[in-house]
Amino acid sequence: MDCILTLDIGSSSARTLLFGTDGRAIPGFESHVPYQASTSEAGGWEIGAAELTRVAAQALDPICSEMRSRKIRPAAVAIDTFWHSILGVAADGKAVTPVLHPFDSRSAAAAKKLATRVDETSQHSRTGCVLHPSYPPAKLLWLSETQPEAFRAATRWMSFGEYLFLELFGKAGCSTSMISASGLWDQNANDYDREILAALPITEDQLAPVDTMDEPQTKLSDQFAGRWPELDGIPWFPALGDGACDNVGSGCTERDRYALMVGTSGAMRACARADSIAIPTGLFCYRLDRKRFVLGGALSNGGEVFAWMRRTLQLPEANELERQLAELQPGQHGLTILPLFAGERSTGWRADARAAITGLAVSTTPIEILHAALESVALTFRDVYELMLSSLGAPKEVVASGGGLLHSPSWTKMMADTLSHTVIPCLEPEATSRGAALVALERIGAIRDIGDLAPRLGSEVRADETKEPIYLAALENQRRLYKKLFDV
DSSP states (O other), rough: OEEEEEEEOOOSSEEEEEEEEEEEEEEEEEEEEEEOOEEOOSSSSOHHHHHHHHHHHHHHHHHHHHHTTOOOOOSSSEEEOOOOEEEEEOTTTTSSEEEETOOOOTTHHOOOOOOOOTTHHHHHHHHOSSSSSSSSSHHHHHHHOHHHHHHHSSEEEOHHHHHHHHHSSSSOOOHHHHHHHHOEEEETTOOOHHHHHSSOOOOGGGSGGGGGTOOBBOOOOHHHHOOOGGGTOOBOOOOHHHHHHHHTTTTOOOOTTTEEEESSSEEEEEEEEOOOOOOOOTEEEEETTTTTTEEEESOSSSSSHHHHHHSOOOOOHHHHHHHHHHHOOOTTTTTEEEEOOOOTTTTOOOOOOOEEEEEOOOOOOOOOHHHHHHHHHHHHHHHHHHHHHHHOOSSSEEEEEEEEEETHHHHHHHHHHHHHEEEEBBBOHHHHHHHHHHHHHHHHTTSOOTTTTTOOOOOOOOOOOGGGGHHHHHHHHHHHHHHHTTOO
């Protein structure tokens, strides 16, 4: 059948779907397996490689059973997973460390140590990644210092997507998309960055070979070929970064369409088809593939800010909450908030930064605190937006996705007003999986280009231009508070 099976391995679950050549999910084919990573007060965020492989396989079982019963064989398998993961693998192919998630912050001190070994500005201008605990370089140095035996036992270092291929096929498989977000990759050279490798206790031969990147695998090991016969002998494409796939799935495949995603965390990104790109300070730059860059900013604090407020404050139920939010005017609360509950990525990249609220009075209400907090996230996106404008120019469209944002019409309107740009909701329920499917369809020649199949979009949310001066003043207040607290 002309369809693509997708496997999305996120930070809390694995999901499978089936997409047709029209870019639409085929009803009746879906499975979802939640999991919970191990976290610690010290900032740990990890999961065993074998356990995450089991979760991925468990997610494939029911959809394969359904395909088998209907005698369906997909044309290819497309995979996406979270960027920036790292684990060590021994010579026998067994993992000797857990999978370290990008939210694992235990390597903050190692990131600072790396900053004394390389020039941070030039490093970022080449790799598109700062020296930050989100990225593998800091984690690799931290592992070498805190877990020396496991570190020495590792002969290879890879992302979880690569390890999954090693388990399924007996051979690791890496995409340009995944390695480009590792902090080990020179974006414009499309090769490993020699300077950062020289500062780390690893060598290039412990990483994915450049000449085999993006190659699909087709022959499953006997164990998995017997388990999923309908998936044996078809191309499985190496895992792509979930953020890049979200852009594709929401139709943001060119530089004039910005993707605004707010789930638990958040990001604003644009794809740019170019031979080379200048990387502005404060933004990240990765790749979708060999010919497309992904430029933008990432927030550790998106929908989780809304969730924290709901857990902590005495707030009404959802419908009443929306009604009350809609009645409030911007800035009337008199509060300035830094929404850095989980530290900071874009634009300051301060892992040690934490949230702050100023301006509280006896008369301040819980709904006003929530309103100010949601505004503060929108203002942080405005910071990212302004940097993207300087590099990519003004977008024709800003397309919003992610349940954290779209479940709140008031917050979506707030985003449009803060950016002073119309925001268009993306109605694709699984934009990330859809994006992975579109890339696979392009690669097998079923479609000409990933931008050919438009996503389903909602009604435009127009910006109220009269509110722009209020939000620009609030942005300056936020920036001043940040400078005072973090001495920058």
